[in-house]
Amino acid sequence: MKIGSSSFSSRSAVSACALCVTGVLVLGPVAAAVPAGTDPGAPSGPRSSAPRASLLYRSGTQVRPRSGAPEVPDVSALSWVVADAGSGAVLAAHDAHRRLPPASTLKTLFALTVLPALPAGLRHRVREEELAGIGAGSSLVGVAEDHTYRIADLWRGVFLSSGNDAVRVLASLGGGWRSTAARMQDKARALGARDTRVLSPDGYDTPGQVSSAYDLAVFGRAGLRNADFARYCGTAEAKFPGRGGGWSYDIQNTNRLLTGADGVDRYPGLIGVKNGYTTNAGHTLVAAARRGGRTLVVTVMNPQSGGGFTVYEEARSLLDWGFEAAGHVEPVGSLDALKPRPLPGPRARPAAVAAAVAPARSGGGTPAWPAITGAAVLGAALTAWVIRLLNRRSAARG
Known part of the structure; x- marks a missing residue:
């Protein structure tokens, strides 16, 4: 039971760290492209005063x-x-x-x-x-x-x-x-x-x-x-x-x-x-x-x-x-109130991926990729450290 638990924990930790790295790589540029304090889902322009x-x-x-x-x-x-x-x-x-x-x-x-x-x-x-x-x-x-x-x-x-x-x-x-x-x-x-x-x-x-x-x-x-x-x-x-x-x-x-x-x-x-x-x-x-x-x-x-x-x-x-x-x-x-609005879906994903891959820039115009690359390297190192630690514990128990 201990061996099974240790194996599960090892896999979970690796998956979690890998997910963190992936999240930084994919979402980092998108977040960097959004100005601070802005709601990405909010409509642009002044709010309409028309009744519902x-x-x-x-x-x-x-x-x-x-x-x-x-x-x-x-x-x-x-x-x-x-x-x-x-x-x-x-x-x-x-x-x-x-x-x-x-x-x-x-x-x-x-x-x-x-x-x-x-x-x-x-x-x-x-x-x-x-x-x-x-x-x-x-x-x-x-x-x-x-x-x-x-x-x-x-x-x-x-x-x-x-x-x-x-x-x-x-x-x-x-x-x-x-x-x-x-x-x-x-x-x-x-x-x-x-x-x-x-x-x-x-x-x-x-x-x-x-x-x-x-x-x-x-x-x-x-x-x-x-x-x-x-x-x-x-x-x-x-x-x-x-x-x-x-x-x-x-x-x-x-x-x-x-x-x-x-x-x-x-x-x-x-x-x-x-x-x-x-x-x-x-x-x-x-x-x-x-x-x-x-x-x-x-x-x-x-x-x-x-x-x-x-x-x-x-x-x-x-x-x-x-x-x-x-x-x-x-x-x-x-007369436009009930017209269907486009919903996020497969057609919107290529644009989102493109936004993530494109060189995103911070508010000051500096490319955000150096910081993202550093985070990715740190995440990879953390993953390797967790694996070694769990392997040592497994060997000690065995």
């Missing part, structure tokens, strides 16, 4: 007015958000994370997912099976089988006419209906949109398919950063190829705030984004406008009073409030 994202999970209207702030308009929508597209700051919101059917505003996420992979000038001849499965009562732009369209034509059909037939064809080109839904789900998570569940890429009423005013604002803001997306969603009128070729017909954007159609006044400075309607979702809208160098994104979901155009008037009042309130309110959250 959890504030947006509270029910009711959330706003933090300063002196001189205008009163938030009284709107009937079940959920809404007013956000600054540049900074991502949420200026005010009402039940921002309430999960509701999104209708065709979900096409914003569809475009974010599929648009980058399909060149606008590519021509495609539509097959019959690509138009199968379109839901009854869907909005259509008039895509015909056995007819050739440019990808840009199909996207105009999506954004202007909210054409579910165009979505079906583009989804087929993007890998198929189910694959596209899965990719949209992944894209939503990558953007920090955690309320969204995608089952039908065109936004057609499907049990379990939901999004939120917060998520839709995230999609709208991200879309405006894509030049093709921004161009399509801001187009008021276009030509769409007719059946048989050789002719075309006019299509108009169904976003009345953009076109000023059906008695709805056009909103000054409006630049998009997308409207929608289904039986379960009611009327939904993501709208963006620019004024005085500032761009706002507003989401309105399912107004409970008025007619079919109430969604536009409520969006108008929220946009007006947002531009007037700029500088007079504290943010109640951020």
Whole structure:
């Protein structure tokens, strides 16, 4: 038993000393590179005074007015958000994370997912099976089988006419209906949109398919950063190829705030984004406008009073409030708050190893390697001394 104990102690001591030497070699340069009194895990720069994202999970209207702030308009929508597209700051919101059917505003996420992979000038001849499965009562732009369209034509059909037939064809080109839904789900998570569940890429009423005013604002803001997306969603009128070729017909954007159609006044400075309607979702809208160098994104979901155009008037009042309130309110959250942050892992290790191997310097600019080398030599000598001592004790006991 004594021999076993002595052998174990010898191995333990050697392992401990070897670990000390290894720790000095690996961690020494990294520690030397960090200025004294600095927390390596602390974020750089000034701390943000913005409130935590959890504030947006509270029910009711959330706003933090300063002196001189205008009163938030009284709107009937079940959920809404007013956000600054540049900074991502949420200026005010009402039940921002309430999960509701999104209708065709979900096409914003569809475009974010599929648009980058399909060149606008590519021509495609539509097959019959690509138009199968379109839901009854869907909005259509008039895509015909056995007819050739440019990808840009199909996207105009999506954004202007909210054409579910165009979505079906583009989804087929993007890998198929189910694959596209899965990719949209992944894209939503990558953007920090955690309320969204995608089952039908065109936004057609499907049990379990939901999004939120917060998520839709995230999609709208991200879309405006894509030049093709921004161009399509801001187009008021276009030509769409007719059946048989050789002719075309006019299509108009169904976003009345953009076109000023059906008695709805056009909103000054409006630049998009997308409207929608289904039986379960009611009327939904993501709208963006620019004024005085500032761009706002507003989401309105399912107004409970008025007619079919109430969604536009409520969006108008929220946009007006947002531009007037700029500088007079504290943010109640951020559209970036839930975006995943990179975590330390295998991809980060090469950089850490490189930092450890690189000639680290102390605060005065003197290379730290001489001190580290000395420590390594001392550790090796200590290891050898412990081994000799333990061997002598073992021989004495034997």
